[in-house]
Amino acid sequence: MARRYERTPVSQTETETELSEQTHWMIAVRDNRDRNAFAALFDHFAPRLKGFIIRSGASAHQAEEIVQDVMLTIWRKAAMFDPHRAQVSAWIYQIARNRQIDIARKENRPMPEELKEEPGMEPDASQILAIEQEAGQLKQALATLKPEQREIVEKAYLGELTHQEISAQTGLPLGTIKSRIRLGLERLRHELKDLKQ
Amino acid sequence: MSAITHHIPDAMLAAYAAGNLPHAFAVAVASHVSLCAECRVALEAHQAVGGAVLEDTGAVAVSSSLKDNILAQLDAPFTPEPVYERNGIFPGPVMEAMNGRAPRWKKLGMGVRQDILSADANGSVRLLYIPPRQAVPDHSHNGLELTLVLQGSFSDETGRFGVGDLEIADENLEHTPVADPGEACICLAATDARLRFRALVPRLLQPLFRI
Numbered sequence: 001m002a003r004r005y006e007r008t009p010v011s012q013t014e015t016e017t018e019l020s021e022q023t024h025w026m027i028a029v030r031d032n033r034d035r036n037a038f039a040a041l042f043d044h045f046a047p048r049l050k051g052f053i054i055r056s057g058a059s060a061h062q063a064e065e066i067v068q069d070v071m072l073t074i075w076r077k078a079a080m081f082d083p084h085r086a087q088v089s090a091w092i093y094q095i096a097r098n099r100q101i102d103i104a105r106k107e108n109r110p111m112p113e114e115l116k117e118e119p120g121m122e123p124d125a126s127q128i129l130a131i132e133q134e135a136g137q138l139k140q141a142l143a144t145l146k147p148e149q150r151e152i153v154e155k156a157y158l159g160e161l162t163h164q165e166i167s168a169q170t171g172l173p174l175g176t177i178k179s180r181i182r183l184g185l186e187r188l189r190h191e192l193k194d195l196k197q
Numbered sequence: 198m199s200a201i202t203h204h205i206p207d208a209m210l211a212a213y214a215a216g217n218l219p220h221a222f223a224v225a226v227a228s229h230v231s232l233c234a235e236c237r238v239a240l241e242a243h244q245a246v247g248g249a250v251l252e253d254t255g256a257v258a259v260s261s262s263l264k265d266n267i268l269a270q271l272d273a274p275f276t277p278e279p280v281y282e283r284n285g286i287f288p289g290p291v292m293e294a295m296n297g298r299a300p301r302w303k304k305l306g307m308g309v310r311q312d313i314l315s316a317d318a319n320g321s322v323r324l325l326y327i328p329p330r331q332a333v334p335d336h337s338h339n340g341l342e343l344t345l346v347l348q349g350s351f352s353d354e355t356g357r358f359g360v361g362d363l364e365i366a367d368e369n370l371e372h373t374p375v376a377d378p379g380e381a382c383i384c385l386a387a388t389d390a391r392l393r394f395r396a397l398v399p400r401l402l403q404p405l406f407r408i
């Protein structure tokens with residue numbers, strides 16, 4: 001895990017200013033254990049997380065307990081954050097859902113193996129930026145959905161629909177997902193090229 | 198890994214990202230994703246949609262003490278969750294389902310063995326060991342069954358399934374999976390229905406007698 005700190009910080013690259021604040025904060029937390037950056041992440045995400053968790057049926061009090069767990073997990077697992085593969089919101093989304101499920105089912109949710117990155121791998125600012133731009137396009141795609149379609153998407157990703165119910169829906173923004181998949185595959189092939197399987 | 202041709206359907210990946218798959222299926226999906234770059238990336242795409250939904254959720258003010266409480270805990274000691282590494286043919290999530298142990302095979306007859314990793318009213322997860330050219334037992338299902346190949350391969354009316362391939366079969370699929378010649382086939386089988394504990398031979402005769 002510690003090998004993550006050995007790589008060149010992303011902030012040294014020329015596209016620094018184009019990355020979102022959230023990504024900067026998260027990288028500062030990961031590489032420098034920056035508490036101010038963590039506080040900034042809290043200010044941005046904690047109220048959204050609370051709203052998100054309440055929407056999935058928790059009380060305000062329970063929601064704050066889960067927000068606390070999620071924020072501490074962000075701090076402790078920061079080394080696992082890879083901006084080449086996930087935007088901050090996507091990474092935090094998964095942590096939040098995992099925590100909610102672990103509490104609801106009282107068992108650990110099965111998770112895929114983590115990918116181990118080559119030590120000393122150079123950050124690729126254009127890929128990080130591409131992931132961010134995809135996130136922006138995804139947001140736009142969500143914003144242009146009809147209200148009823150949008151509600152279906154929200155329900156699906158809040159865990160309110162079964163996979164059978166999701167597959168019966170046609171309103172999901174799959175076109176956007178497909179281009180996001182292509183982008184991710186390129187990076188992953190690049191990352192895996194030298195990895196022993 | 199490029200040899201994988203049978204993947205996880207999009208809706209199932211979305212439900213997995215959202216945490217709304219039955220536990221048994223989640224084990225199979227997490228295991229396939231561990232072996233399959235394509236589905237890993239697709240899962241990341243679904244997480245990105247989830248992230249967009251999170252970003253867009255109406256914010257609710259948190260109580261004034263929450264931030265200080267959390268900041269005060271940053272240096273507190275904590276126990277990291279155990280990480281189960283891949284071991285031979287078994288990906289991390291399968292190792293986790295086995296609690297890190299080796300398989301404990303129980304003979305089912307005709308050279309077929311199984312190890313039930315978990316089973317309750319909500320579903321079951323088990324490993325199956327099928328000798329070459331032997332039919333896969335219990336291939337009529339109550340509910341949905343996901344079968345992930347970990348070693349060798351099997352074939353049925355719908356195609357050939359090699360290492361990393363995931364077959365999804367519902368109760369309407371009538372098929373006869375048979376392990377291919379060569380290496381024994383080892384699979385992870387997950388179902389959302391209660392497992393019926395019956396001997397192999399009567400189960401294989403069921404279609405004949407329409408039990």
Ligand SMILES: [Zn+2]
Nearest residue numbers: 204205233236
């Ligand atoms: Zn796949």
